[in-house]
Amino acid sequence: MSAPTATGNRVFLLPDLGEGLSEAEIVEWKVAVGDVVTVDQSVVEVETAKAVVDVPCPYAGRVVALHGAAGETRPVGQPLVTIAPADGGNEPAGHATYREEERAGSGNVLIGYGTGHGGTR
Numbered sequence: 353m354s355a356p357t358a359t360g361n362r363v364f365l366l367p368d369l370g371e372g373l374s375e376a377e378i379v380e381w382k383v384a385v386g387d388v389v390t391v392d393q394s395v396v397e398v399e400t401a402k403a404v405v406d407v408p409c410p411y412a413g414r415v416v417a418l419h420g421a422a423g424e425t426r427p428v429g430q431p432l433v434t435i436a437p438a439d440g441g442n443e444p445a446g447h448a449t450y451r452e453e454e455r456a457g458s459g460n461v462l463i464g465y466g467t468g469h470g471g472t473r
Contacts, residue, residue, distance in 0.1 A: 359436075362411045363419075366398075366432045369407075373400045377425045382406070387415045388438065395433050398426075413437040 369376060376398035383395045394406035395415075417434035420426050 361416055362413070362435045362437065363431045364395075364409050364411060364433050364435060366426050366428050366430055367407065368428050369398070369400050369405060371402060373402065373428065375425050375427045376400045378420050378422050379404060380422055381418055383415050383418075383433070385415050385418060389413065389415060389435065407432070409433060409435065411435040411437065 366376060377400075379397040379399050381396050383389055383393075389395060389409055389412060391410060391412045392408045395409045396407050396418075398405060398407055413435040415433060416436045419431040419433065426432065
């Protein structure tokens, strides 16, 4: 994904779309600069050598920049869209939930092995 910029904005990079593909062509932007997006909202439709796919953004906020135009090919790992967080939060989706569960106690547990806090059988 990305790290926050000096302004606190998040730059979402074109993700690895699988099967060793190294680039994708922008077919259609689903958002424009100034639009407010939610976590996992589709922001762009891209075409690879294998398929046309919608790319969801892992950040919520206001779109401040689109990197590339329809018809342009972007390499994997290059900037796709810049998002200004709506609430000042810079963490990807699910991060806060994970931290809350971690504070709650047992952490990750392999099913069938318990947490060590249970009684005897």
